[in-house]
Amino acid sequence: MSALSAFAVPVPVFTPDATINEVGERMLQADLANALSVAVVNAAGVPVGMISRHQLNDIFMKKFGRDLFGNRPVSDFMRTDVLSVEMDSSLSAAASFITANMHFPLSEDFVITENGRYLGMGAVLHLLGAMEQQMTRNVADLNRAYTQLASSQAQLVQSEKMAALGQMVAGVAHEINTPLGYVNNNVEMVREFFAQMQFILQAHEQLAATLLSPDATDVDIAECLAAVDDMKADLDFTQWFSDLDQLFNDTFYGVEQISELVTGLKNFSRLDQSPTDNVSLNDCVENALLIGRNTLKYKVEVLKRLGDLPQIRCAASQINQVLLNLLTNAAQAIEDRGYILIKTWCDDRMAYVSVQDTGCGIPPESLRRIFDPFYTTKPVGEGTGLGLSISFKIIQQHNGHIRVASEVGKGTRFVLALPLTSIAVPLSAVA
């Protein structure tokens, strides 16, 4: 059923030759008491005009109006620009047509037609009322949809963060695993060495006890000495001690690497620090490089040209996240082997970081979309397409900006700029 059918009241119509008196008298009758106007319809049933109560009053109020004009046909006075809508129009199409064409003060209702022929009259006020109700419903629907969207966006941001965290944790776990592996081996070797030393010690103890024993014969002493000598012959002590030294050095190096990674993780997430902090972007670059080391090391050579930067107030963990995403994107854009050049510098207003890669580049039609949420060219499971849109938001909330230039086949350069002055960061929006 058409939305307009509820408005189509079959108000009687007039032919163009009906007189003004006839129309006037008819409009006084009860069934037309609420009609603002009536339609004038030709022999084919097509509305050709409208005459309103307002116009009739004008005529009858004139001096001798009834005598002068009453017998004249309604077609002489009617408005011919009929406010007419087709029955199958939507409520909103009808309302926008009528509000655009109606006259003030409101003295006409509108005609509803079906295939161009008169069907009934609709009241403008009823239509506007229905529109208002629909708008109220729409606003409520929109509000509901907005709340749902906001919550699913928050969930997505959260899942992107979890995915990024998952990747990062996997990378760091891998990084920790390597030194942990050889620290483990080294400790194992030291244990074997001490097991051997224990035998030697026992042999020496045996020798000492024999030497001190009044009952020991020369043969006993010679046997003990021979046992000690055999053990010494099996073991190259000088070599052993130098190996041992190396083992300890390697072990300390491994432990240092592990603790460096753990500090890096702590700095990266800044869990033990306040949400905003005074940091140098150079430190953020180093943190992101440390955490992203596993993704980068097999195919990328990282070149750094870090300038002197003052500390700036920012949400460092968020800036770390942005930089890690830029580095990861750059590494993922490099197919075989390539370079990433990281530069930092500042002027009197802003600090800048640029991340430039020798990857595949971004074609111009994609370049417009890379900051859109969910835009990704990566296979399912590798990219969610949220990295740059979140990065954009983070930098925007720091009153900074992020720009990109790219050439297909040559590479891409992202430059992010953050103001040197203190920054208020509404963390809730990205947290």
Ligand SMILES: Nc1ncnc2c1ncn2[C@@H]1O[C@H](COP(=O)(O)OP(=O)(O)OP(=O)(O)O)[C@@H](O)[C@H]1O
């Ligand atoms: N350095 C780059 N070189 C080439 N293309 C890039 C580069 N950085 C981003 N892009 C393009 O922009 C798209 C969007 O990047 P974005 O970081 O938002 O998402 P993603 O990396 O695909 O997924 P996610 O970051 O969620 O893991 C990428 O899929 C890629 O097509």
Ligand SMILES: [Mg+2]
């Ligand atoms: Mg990304």
